[in-house]
Amino acid sequence: MARERIYVVEDDPGLAELLVEELESEGFSVRHAESVETAWSEIESWQPALVISDLRLPGADGMALIPQVKAMPDAPAMLLITAFGTVNQAVAALKQGADDFLTKPLDMEYLLHTVAKLLQHRRLTSVVASIRTNKTVETYHGMLGKSRVMRVLYQQIEQVADADTPVLILGESGTGKELVARAIHNESKRCEAPFTAVNCAGIPSELMESEFFGHAAGAFTGAQKARSGLLKEAEGGTLLLDEIGEMPLELQAKLLRVLQEGTMRPVGTDREVAVDVRIIAATHRDLELRVKEGSFREDLFYRLETLTLSVPSLRERGDDRELLAQSFLAELTADSEQQPVFSPEAMDCLYQYPFPGNVRELHNAIERAVTFCNGEVIERSHLPERVQNNLAAAVAAADRSEDGNAEHESSPELKSLNEVQQDYVRYVLRETGGNKRKAAEILGVTRRTLYRWLAEEA
Numbered sequence: 001m002a003r004e005r006i007y008v009v010e011d012d013p014g015l016a017e018l019l020v021e022e023l024e025s026e027g028f029s030v031r032h033a034e035s036v037e038t039a040w041s042e043i044e045s046w047q048p049a050l051v052i053s054d055l056r057l058p059g060a061d062g063m064a065l066i067p068q069v070k071a072m073p074d075a076p077a078m079l080l081i082t083a084f085g086t087v088n089q090a091v092a093a094l095k096q097g098a099d100d101f102l103t104k105p106l107d108m109e110y111l112l113h114t115v116a117k118l119l120q121h122r123r124l125t126s127v128v129a130s131i132r133t134n135k136t137v138e139t140y141h142g143m144l145g146k147s148r149v150m151r152v153l154y155q156q157i158e159q160v161a162d163a164d165t166p167v168l169i170l171g172e173s174g175t176g177k178e179l180v181a182r183a184i185h186n187e188s189k190r191c192e193a194p195f196t197a198v199n200c201a202g203i204p205s206e207l208m209e210s211e212f213f214g215h216a217a218g219a220f221t222g223a224q225k226a227r228s229g230l231l232k233e234a235e236g237g238t239l240l241l242d243e244i245g246e247m248p249l250e251l252q253a254k255l256l257r258v259l260q261e262g263t264m265r266p267v268g269t270d271r272e273v274a275v276d277v278r279i280i281a282a283t284h285r286d287l288e289l290r291v292k293e294g295s296f297r298e299d300l301f302y303r304l305e306t307l308t309l310s311v312p313s314l315r316e317r318g319d320d321r322e323l324l325a326q327s328f329l330a331e332l333t334a335d336s337e338q339q340p341v342f343s344p345e346a347m348d349c350l351y352q353y354p355f356p357g358n359v360r361e362l363h364n365a366i367e368r369a370v371t372f373c374n375g376e377v378i379e380r381s382h383l384p385e386r387v388q389n390n391l392a393a394a395v396a397a398a399d400r401s402e403d404g405n406a407e408h409e410s411s412p413e414l415k416s417l418n419e420v421q422q423d424y425v426r427y428v429l430r431e432t433g434g435n436k437r438k439a440a441e442i443l444g445v446t447r448r449t450l451y452r453w454l455a456e457e458a
């Protein structure tokens with residue numbers, strides 16, 4: 001879990017320092033300001049779980065902060081500190097919405113107890129609120145999706161986040177591997193240090209060593225100045241090595257040394273440099289096959305694969321497809337006067353096409369449709385041709401397997417989309433031996449949707 005955030009507003013430097021130190025030593029992430037004016041903009045963007053504020057401050061007093069903080073979405077808890085003798089004011093603060101108050105001089109142990117109590121209460125309140133509104137998680141660190149496979153992935157992200165060991169993320173191109181890597185970083189204790197993503201396939205192999213591990217001045221022609229390299233620049237944070245399968249063998253050995261010893265040797269030097277960075281590797285390739293072929297080191301593979309996460313393809317994500325499509329449409333037309341909707345035929349196409357390029361391809365398909373539609377309805381014809389034509393392929397496949405009649409193919413009887421869908425659903429059911437779970441998976445819909453289609457047909 002990422003550390004919980006606490007914001008302290010206190011103008012007495014001695015007390016502020018003490019509070020920050022005590023809270024940090026309890027494992028919280030703490031920021032501090034001396035006035036309400038400075039604090040407010042930071043609180044709004046940093047979104048702490050708790051604000052501790054002195055009541056009496058230069059400029060606006062702590063009371064002024066209460067309505068602002070409490071109007072925030074997912075509002076932080078508020079703890080006020082008052083001087084002895086201003087208890088009446090503190091009671092007024094509670095009426096305004098503050099959660100608790102303490103009087104000076106502060107008893108640190110009691111303060112920490114109060115902080116723990118307020119944070120626990122806030123966590124419980126938000127769980128209860130989400131149960132009441134029956135809200136299911138649809139986005140997680142910028143990832144949209146509430147399918148079962150995605151919810152399992154969110155859980156796995158939380159399980160690996162704090163381990164601080166390397167993680168290997170597998171998944172087809174465009175499934176969101178970089179988003180998963182960012183989520184791991186944001187959930188980890190390194191969340192306040194930088195997250196850097198680098199595509200190994202995008203760096204010429206002759207430059208890769210110095211790009212990653214740095215170099216001394218004059219190490220090679222053109223290296224006038226020394227450079228610390230990507231690994232060192234990501235110090236304290238997380239480095240995503242995308243397309244790890246493309247890393248040359250010699251560099252794989254150097255990377256293994258970083259993972260095992262926490263050291264590296266910049267090009268043109270003979271000294272080892274310590275480096276503290278969490279490595280996340282990602283690939284859409286079959287690394288095991290690369291190991292067998294001899295283009296990927298076996299020892300590096302085993303070091304990386306201990307914590308492996310697999311990002312599901314769009315085909316495995318059931319109704320996330322519609323959720324993603326609708327949300328991309330809303331995002332792409334946010335500034336337009338008209339908000340187009342998908343025609344049922346267009347939505348069916350999106351469900352039938354297998355999207356080998358996954359979420360990225362879906363996004364591009366919708367972007368194209370928004371450009372070509374009349375602003376009101378996105379029709380099938382506005383989608384890229386390959387997405388539209390998938391249905392034609394399905395009819396041909398269904399027809400061929402139904403009667404094996406090649407002549408029929410040369411003079412096809414034109415069918416309605418509904419008939420095409422029914423034919424294809426029947427075809428997939430036949431191919432899967434009537435296994436509805438498997439058929440729904442291939443069709444990219446939930447079993448519920450499949451049962452609905454079958455019921456409509458009956």
Ligand SMILES: Nc1ncnc2c1ncn2[C@@H]1O[C@H](COP(=O)(O)OP(=O)(O)OP(=O)(O)O)[C@@H](O)[C@H]1O
Pocket residue numbers: 142143144145171172173174175176177178179180242283284359360363
């Ligand atoms: N669950 C999701 N919700 C919203 N957007 C997503 C989701 N998954 C992926 N995307 C978007 O799809 C695009 C591709 O994602 P990303 O680059 O993370 O994929 P990738 O698996 O790393 O691809 P590649 O293997 O080609 O590098 C990005 O624009 C990303 O924002």
